[in-house]
Amino acid sequence: MNSTPDGQNSSRPNSSTPTSSSTNPTAPFVAPTPAALALDCPGGDGQIISDLNTPTGRTFRYQVTCGKDCQVKNIFPIWAYTLDMCMQACANMNAYNATDLACGAVVFRADMANVTSLGGNCFLKTGCDSVSQNADVAHAVLLSF
Numbered sequence: 009m010n011s012t013p014d015g016q017n018s019s020r021p022n023s024s025t026p027t028s029s030s031t032n033p034t035a036p037f038v039a040p041t042p043a044a045l046a047l048d049c050p051g052g053d054g055q056i057i058s059d060l061n062t063p064t065g066r067t068f069r070y071q072v073t074c075g076k077d078c079q080v081k082n083i084f085p086i087w088a089y090t091l092d093m094c095m096q097a098c099a100n101m102n103a104y105n106a107t108d109l110a111c112g113a114v115v116f117r118a119d120m121a122n123v124t125s126l127g128g129n130c131f132l133k134t135g136c137d138s139v140s141q142n143a144d145v146a147h148a149v150l151l152s153f
Contacts, residue, residue: 012132015126017074018058018062021073036066038108042092043121043134044118044119044120044121044122045089045090045118045119045129046093046118047074047118047144047145048089048091048146049074049075049140049146050074050075051066052073052074052091052146053073053074053075053146054067054071054072054073055071055072056070056072056151057069057070057072057092057148058070058073059072060092060095060096060099061099062099062100062103062104063091063103064096064103064104066099066102066103066153067153068095068098068099068102068150068152068153069100069150069151069153070095070114070148070149070150070151071148071149072091072102072145072146072147072148073139073146073147073148073149074118075141075142075144075145075146076135076139076140076141076142076146076147077115077139077140077142077144077145077147078113078115078131078135078136078137078138078139078147079137079138079139079140080113080132080133080134080135080136080137080138081133081134082133083101083111083131083132083133083134084127084128084131084132085126085128085129085130085131085132086128086132087129087130087148088116088128088129088130090116090136091108091116091146091148093105093130093147094115094116094130094132095114095148096109097098097114097130097132098109098113098114098132098150099111099153101132102150105149109134110134111132111133111134111150112133112134112136112149112150113134113135113136113147113148113149113150114130114131114132114133114134114148115130115133115145115146115147116129116130116131116145116146116147116148117129117130117133117144117145118144118145118146122144126153136149
C-alpha cells in the first residue's frame with residue numbers, strides 16, 4: 009500500500025512497483041498484411057499538380073493519368089505511400105541530380121501486396137512514351153520545372 013498526500017492508504021502501485029507482462033519474447037514476428045493504398049482515381053485523372061517544391065526552390069509540374077502504366081525502363085524503384093510522395097521523389101532527384109539522367113515521369117502502384125518483389129511501388133522513369141492498361145496504377149509525367 010502507498011500513502012496518499014492526506015495520509016490515507018492507496019492500493020495503487022507506485023512507479024517503482026514492478027508489473028507483470030504477458031508478452032512472449034520468443035513468439036515469432038508476424039508481418040502485417042499488405043494493403044491497398046489510397047489512389048485518387050479516376051478523380052485525379054488529367055489533374056495538373058504544380059505545388060511540388062524542392063528545398064532548392066524549384067517548382068515542378070506533373071500531369072496525372074489514372075489506370076495506365078508507363079512502359080519505359082525504370083530509373084529505380086522506391087517505397088511511397090502516396091502518388092504525391094512519388095512525384096516529390098522525382099522532383100528531388102531532378103533538383104539534386106548531378107548526372108545527365110533525369111526523372112521525367114513516375115508510376116505509382118497502390119496495391120502493396122503485388123509489389124514486394126519489385127523493390128518498391130513508386131517507379132521513377134526517364135519519361136512515358138508508351139502505356140498499358142492497369143487499374144491499380146497512376147502515372148504522372150513531368151510537364152515543366
